[in-house]
Amino acid sequence: MNDSFLLDGETIPFSPGQTVMQAAAAAGKYIPHLCWHPDFAPHGSCRLCIVRIGGRYATACTVGAARGQVVENRSEAIDAERRTLLQLLFVEGNHFCPSCEKSGDCVLQATAYEMGMLTPHFDHFYPDRPLDASHPEVLLEFNRCILCELCVRASRDVDRKNVFALAGRGLRSHLIVNSESGRLADTDFAATDRAAAVCPVGAILKKRVGFAMPIGKRTYDPRPIGKSHEPGTREDE
Amino acid sequence: MSFELETASATPGKLRRVAIDPVSRVEGHGKVTILLDEHGKVQQVRLHIVEFRGFERFVQGRPYWELPVMVQRLCGICPVSHHLAASKALDLIVGADRLTPTADKMRRLMHYGQILQSHALHFFHLSSPDLLLGFDSEVTKRNIAGVVEKYPEIAKKGILLRKYGQELIRLTAGKRVHGTGSVPGGVNRSLTAAERRLLLDDAARTIAWSGDAVGLIRELHAQDPALYDHFGAFPSNFMGMVAADGSLDLYHGALRAKDADGNILFDQVDYRTYDALITEEVKPWTYMKFPYLSSLGPERGWYKVGPLARVQNCDRIPTPLAEHARREFLAHGAGRPMHGALGNHWARMIEMLFAAETIEALLHDEALEGSELVVAGERRREGVGVIEAPRGTLFHHYQVGDDDLVTMANLIVATTHNNQAMNAAVREVAKKYLDGRAITEGLLNRIEVAIRAYDPCLSCATHALGQMPLEVALLDAEGNELDCKYRA
Ligand code: SF4
Numbered sequence: 133m134n135d136s137f138l139l140d141g142e143t144i145p146f147s148p149g150q151t152v153m154q155a156a157a158a159a160g161k162y163i164p165h166l167c168w169h170p171d172f173a174p175h176g177s178c179r180l181c182i183v184r185i186g187g188r189y190a191t192a193c194t195v196g197a198a199r200g201q202v203v204e205n206r207s208e209a210i211d212a213e214r215r216t217l218l219q220l221l222f223v224e225g226n227h228f229c230p231s232c233e234k235s236g237d238c239v240l241q242a243t244a245y246e247m248g249m250l251t252p253h254f255d256h257f258y259p260d261r262p263l264d265a266s267h268p269e270v271l272l273e274f275n276r277c278i279l280c281e282l283c284v285r286a287s288r289d290v291d292r293k294n295v296f297a298l299a300g301r302g303l304r305s306h307l308i309v310n311s312e313s314g315r316l317a318d319t320d321f322a323a324t325d326r327a328a329a330v331c332p333v334g335a336i337l338k339k340r341v342g343f344a345m346p347i348g349k350r351t352y353d354p355r356p357i358g359k360s361h362e363p364g365t366r367e368d369e
Numbered sequence: 370m371s372f373e374l375e376t377a378s379a380t381p382g383k384l385r386r387v388a389i390d391p392v393s394r395v396e397g398h399g400k401v402t403i404l405l406d407e408h409g410k411v412q413q414v415r416l417h418i419v420e421f422r423g424f425e426r427f428v429q430g431r432p433y434w435e436l437p438v439m440v441q442r443l444c445g446i447c448p449v450s451h452h453l454a455a456s457k458a459l460d461l462i463v464g465a466d467r468l469t470p471t472a473d474k475m476r477r478l479m480h481y482g483q484i485l486q487s488h489a490l491h492f493f494h495l496s497s498p499d500l501l502l503g504f505d506s507e508v509t510k511r512n513i514a515g516v517v518e519k520y521p522e523i524a525k526k527g528i529l530l531r532k533y534g535q536e537l538i539r540l541t542a543g544k545r546v547h548g549t550g551s552v553p554g555g556v557n558r559s560l561t562a563a564e565r566r567l568l569l570d571d572a573a574r575t576i577a578w579s580g581d582a583v584g585l586i587r588e589l590h591a592q593d594p595a596l597y598d599h600f601g602a603f604p605s606n607f608m609g610m611v612a613a614d615g616s617l618d619l620y621h622g623a624l625r626a627k628d629a630d631g632n633i634l635f636d637q638v639d640y641r642t643y644d645a646l647i648t649e650e651v652k653p654w655t656y657m658k659f660p661y662l663s664s665l666g667p668e669r670g671w672y673k674v675g676p677l678a679r680v681q682n683c684d685r686i687p688t689p690l691a692e693h694a695r696r697e698f699l700a701h702g703a704g705r706p707m708h709g710a711l712g713n714h715w716a717r718m719i720e721m722l723f724a725a726e727t728i729e730a731l732l733h734d735e736a737l738e739g740s741e742l743v744v745a746g747e748r749r750r751e752g753v754g755v756i757e758a759p760r761g762t763l764f765h766h767y768q769v770g771d772d773d774l775v776t777m778a779n780l781i782v783a784t785t786h787n788n789q790a791m792n793a794a795v796r797e798v799a800k801k802y803l804d805g806r807a808i809t810e811g812l813l814n815r816i817e818v819a820i821r822a823y824d825p826c827l828s829c830a831t832h833a834l835g836q837m838p839l840e841v842a843l844l845d846a847e848g849n850e851l852d853c854k855y856r857a
């Protein structure tokens with residue numbers, strides 16, 4: 133394998149057709165991301181994975197790896213941009229980490245820690261988004277949705293059910309459930325669906341699990357996100 | 370209804386208002402207003418407390434399993450009590466009528482760790498400055514730093530006792546503050562052998578120091594019995610939880626109440642029927658409710674909860690040293706129930722000793738290392754949980770829909786139970802020390818001392834200990850401000 137590029141000065145090999153993100157992940161290098169998942173087609177919506185290639189911004193999850201690329205990833209300047217994106221996500225939804233069962237397992241929270249986000253900086257929107265608790269096994273907590281569309285992709289491409297979709301535009305974008313009533317109970321969604329286990333935040337939750345996992349044993353308790361990156365895997369599942 | 374000095378009889382226009390706001394060194398925010406007439410005589414005394422009914426609203430519509438973690442935010446100083454009271458209520462919801470031995474003991478360890486740290490904090494950090502240095506001692510020195518300077522050994526023990534309690538909480542709940550250890554139907558962790566050994570190492574020292582603290586407060590009583598026995602004293606009923614055999618149990622049991630003379634009013638009442646037992650009266654001048662025993666009515670039915678009530682409510686304490694201390698305490702009252710506000714401190718230290726002994730006994734139990742953590746049974750729609758929190762009886766009551774979301778929440782916290790008692794204590798002190806005299810720093814502080822004896826957790830607001838500013842405003846008969854004093 134002669135094909136390689138430079139990521140923050142390190143040589144990263146790649147095979148033809150791989151994106152910068154895929155090649156970096158395969159080499160065990162962390163490029164911050166929220167909407168990317170190795171099992172699904174890239175989406176390119178969260179912009180967390182922005183890198184600079186030859187001075188120009190690109191999203192690592194969508195840009196193809198090419199021989200001789202010089203990719204800037206974890207510089208203070210780029211992490212500062214990522215911090216701003218995270219702050220916007222935090223104020224757009226209602227993310228109350230202290231009482232959220234996903235705390236310690238949440239990709240948004242872990243990424244915010246890793247990017248050194250200390251305050252929300254912007255004014256909170258405090259949107260009013262009622263929960264959907266209609267399904268006997270799964271709870272939808274829309275307040276925490278970051279619109280990554282992983283559930284949309286999983287339900288459509290893996291489960292072949294098309295339970296979720298995004299509706300509205302811009303600031304009005306929101307996740308909806310594809311049923312006449314709009315309620316999850318009125319779909320053929322099942323707790324065993326791939327879509328039930330793919331949400332990076334605490335928006336799609338198996339019911340009655342809550343805080344069963346003790347502090348110390350949660351995903352990001354032993355190591356922060358990005359520090360435990362096994363080649364080819366994603367650590368949030 | 371209205372008590373003596375609760376509502377002024379004279380025309381309000383002719384009265385002068387003294388406001389103490391906020392009360393320093395209590396947990397949260399409170400305000401005392403004293404209305405004087407033209408001659409400087411006390412006409413009306415009220416303790417205003419910022420209440421947190423908001424919590425009961427915003428847990429509605431949340432999934433029930435969030436509650437034990439969410440409700441901890443009610444209080445920055447005894448979050449574990451809310452964590453456990455909510456868990457106990459939810460045990461009933463998930464049909465866990467009998468927890469595994471590991472779960473029961475882990476929760477007890479967490480709770481007694483909390484009692485230890487909270488009682489140590491209250492006595493050494495918040496109250497010992499008044500008691501050891503004197504109510505009229507220099508304000509700038511009347512704090513834990515002043516105690517460190519004058520009584521370094523006592524201060525050091527206080528700090529280490531609290532630290533040990535926090536360590537117990539960390540290892541049972543996962544964090545020193547706002548952990549997640551207790552879940553509906555049990556716990557999410559047990560101790561490792563190494564953790565249990567580590568905690569056992571300091572258990573004996575904790576008992577010894579708690580015993581010293583009992584000795585210290587007993588001596589203070591002996592030095593000035595007139596003050597300690599009568600300060601802020603007024604008779605009332607007592608209420609608290611006791612075990613099935615009538616002994617003191619702060620984690621689980623049934624309700625018992627005694628009247629001011631020590632006669633049993635009711636005993637072994639299932640706490641799930643609390644709403645038939647207690648009525649919460651609303652008054653126009655404060656958001657905080659005034660609970661009373663329904664059978665006795667608002668005038669005679671109000672009661673005290675907390676250490677003073679508990680130590681006199683139980684038949685015995687099931688650990689030897691604390692039981693000995695309890696008997697000494699009762700002997701001091703010579704067969705009569707004690708109602709002095711400062712008696713709370715003595716009783717509180719007896720409870721701290723009880724907690725220390727209980728912790729040691731628990732730590733010898735291998736069940737703490739067990740792996741059976743959670744049970745569940747038939748689902749219910751309603752659950753009530755009670756615990757004796759450091760400050761007194763704490764009720765959590767929830768209803769949960771079939772979709773797992775909370776539809777109703779009602780909490781009665783210790784500070785609410787003691788609302789009337791604290792108002793009465795403040796009136797008592799104001800009548801005795803303020804009536805017709807000049808308003809001095811020391812006199813105002815006595816009012817605070819009376820409130821502080823009940824260790825009120827006045828709101829969920831957290832603040833730096835001992836640094837809460839005190840504002841005293843003097844208003845003339847027309848409501849104009851004559852003088853205003855601040856202290857930091
Ligand atoms: S529910 Fe979760 S997976 Fe679905 S779009 Fe929202 S954040 Fe992404």
Ligand code: FES
Nearest residue numbers: 165178179181193
């Ligand atoms: S991870 Fe690339 S845009 Fe979201």
